[in-house]
Amino acid sequence: MKSHKEMLDNIWRHKEALEKTLGLPYVWIKDKEYVIDNVTGERADLVFLDMYDLYKGLPEATCYILELKKDRGDHELLGQIKKYMGAMESIISYGYWSTVVGMAVARKFTASGLKLLWKEGIRTFTYSEDADGNPILREERLQRKAVLTHSDLTVLS
Numbered sequence: 001m002k003s004h005k006e007m008l009d010n011i012w013r014h015k016e017a018l019e020k021t022l023g024l025p026y027v028w029i030k031d032k033e034y035v036i037d038n039v040t041g042e043r044a045d046l047v048f049l050d051m052y053d054l055y056k057g058l059p060e061a062t063c064y065i066l067e068l069k070k071d072r073g074d075h076e077l078l079g080q081i082k083k084y085m086g087a088m089e090s091i092i093s094y095g096y097w098s099t100v101v102g103m104a105v106a107r108k109f110t111a112s113g114l115k116l117l118w119k120e121g122i123r124t125f126t127y128s129e130d131a132d133g134n135p136i137l138r139e140e141r142l143q144r145k146a147v148l149t150h151s152d153l154t155v156l157s
Helices: 004-013 016-022 076-089 111-119 150-156
Strands: 028-035 043-049 062-073 099-109 123-129 135-140
Touching: 004 028, 004 043, 004 062, 004 123, 004 135, 016 062, 016 135, 062 076, 062 111, 076 099, 076 111, 099 111, 111 123
Parallel strands: 062 099, 099 123
Antiparallel strands: 028 043, 043 062, 123 135
16 A cells, blocks of 8 residues: 555646546646645645736636545544635635645545545545556545435325
């Protein structure tokens, strides 16, 4: 099993996995292990944008914060991602982006972790690799179930 660093490097080297998964034509990676807090040294695993212009800000851009766990994602991810999102939201006024999206990536998630992440609007993705070692990210989505009762069936008939 690859280490956290190896998995992160793999995603960073193959940004097309992010583009494909998110349905974006292009992503610009701002930084890997992006320093969020200079005092504590806390770092977001990956920060990237869906559009970028070297010479001016693009207020319509979205800033993505990706936090990676090498094995299992759980409730602890929520605090990390929310803290990193808050740091990037605090600089929206500079005009480089207008939206910040949190992403949690892990090989698997606990059910309670998924529930908390989804409740806060954090997108969740499982990590795997193809036969050539390229990263594959699959979005884990909230599954909604509808249950029909006997009275519902009577109304439908």
